[in-house]
Ligand SMILES: Nc1ncnc2c1ncn2[C@@H]1O[C@H](COP(=O)(O)OP(=O)(O)OP(=O)(O)O)[C@@H](O)[C@H]1O
């Protein structure tokens with residue numbers, strides 16, 4: 001393992017993040033506050049509790065997941081797409097490193113940034129509502145795993161994309177709807193039975209449910225299922241990336 | 254000693270079916286400078302990219318320092334530095350960080366003194382904290398060189414290092430190449446400028462249509478194909494040459510009062526002495542004499558115009 005190379009990529013990617021630290025910090029604070037104003041005040045005044053938890057607190061895990069997933073994807077996809085776009089990818093391809101090392105560097109950095117955003121949102125939320133975290137260890141594990149797996153997905157999207165439109169396409173057309181319909185802002189049990197069943201095909205449901213369980217000890221689906229889903233998703237992404245580097249798909253001509 | 258670079262029957266067919274390399278075989282000895290000449294689309298960049306791991310070979314084998322680029326890619330690539338043809342740099346990064354990144358990417362431990370040394374040699378030290386986008390094109394090219402040198406490669410590829418570079422920077426570049434050679438680095442460069450190959454290379458390779466047409470010591474190449482010409486300027490050139498001069502095969506020169514005599518530098522007798530004697534005997538008075546050696550350019554044009562493989 002070429003750890004020096006992994007660290008070099010990681011550092012280089014994090015430097016991009018630190019150059020715009022203020023932006024990286026302010027935008028999640030602002031958007032979280034807006035969500036609380038809109039959802040918490042407007043809708044929360046009509047729904048006061050969901051399964052014994054105040055609505056304001058109930059949406060926090062979903063809110064964090066929504067941002068963490070989109071951030072992880074956009075950071076990782078941009079991180080690898082940009083070198084392809086400006087041509088600096090030649091350096092990665094000619095360096096004595098393998099696919100695992102390149103992936104660890106880029107995905108590690110993207111996941112770190114997403115984790116940072118997640119923590120900022122958690123902090124901002126605690127200013128608006130009283131938060132209790134029932135299972136802090138599990139909470140952290142779900143958060144980190146989500147950051148990692150979605151950064152992996154973003155990495156794949158970044159390699160696949162051949163223009164900026166495509167880079168935006170998957171997050172906008174696939175991820176955002178899945179997250180919004182994945183119970184970020186409501187409990188699955190609030191839906192009619194037919195839609196409850198449809199929802200179970202949405203993988204994001206399992207992630208949000210598990211994450212919410214770590215806060216409030218209640219879940220839409222069993223926690224084991226959530227863990228299985230996120231583990232399977234991560235492995236799937238790793239397999240795709242391994243194949244990409246083996247065949248040089250969209251990277252090596 | 255084994256060559257530092259061994260290329261055997263290297264082939265590359267791009268996805269679209271285009272055959273960019275048609276079985277290139279080439280050995281490069283440690284410490285030499287090889288210039289690759291060839292017209293646009295000849296396959297120079299493809300050859301370099303394949304050796305460096307950027308494109309996948311379709312056939313053949315490449316060994317760098319004895320390491321196969323496929324099975325021992327780490328050992329092989331550790332020895333190689335690449336300065337690509339197109340300037341590709343992260344615009345918002347600082348010069349220093351960009352060069353340090355390259356060193357790290359090759360798995361070398363951080364060494365600020367070494368990077369300082371490289372930046373100073375390339376006259377980039379004053380710009381170390383500048384963002385890449387603030388640099389001129391020539392400076393960016395130097396940053397690319399600094400990045401390629403950051404991990405102390407033994408084999409350096411310079412893909413058209415002086416394309417679009419002014420005369421001064423080109424001279425600088427030649428000095429850098431000479432210095433690297435002195436420190437034992439093997440250099441393979443591509444260029445469209447024949448003078449460049451003539452000025453700095455030990456050996457010259459000519460590539461065209463994906464095939465290596467010839468690789469030869471520069472001096473031998475020039476001697477083998479080189480011809481020398483003497484331009485004789487006469488005080489008064491007669492309309493018809495005297496019979497005694499016919500066997501010298503003189504040709505009319507660029508101006509009415511000049512004659513051109515062509516001879517082979519490798520021939521045992523150049524015939525110059527008899528020519529001068531005969532001119533004297535014919536009563537022709539010489540005003541001036543100039544000699545010209547045919548350049549690599551002439552040789553190159555001949556080869557490329559010749560039949561394709
Ligand atoms: N990625 C690619 N896919 C398909 N064809 C390619 C690709 N890259 C290069 N080629 C083709 O391969 C041939 C050789 O290209 P290459 O870039 O190696 O030439 P070159 O000798 O470096 O030319 P130049 O002097 O213009 O830089 C060209 O005909 C080019 O169109």
Ligand SMILES: [Mg+2]
Pocket residue numbers: 297298299338412
């Ligand atoms: Mg080229």
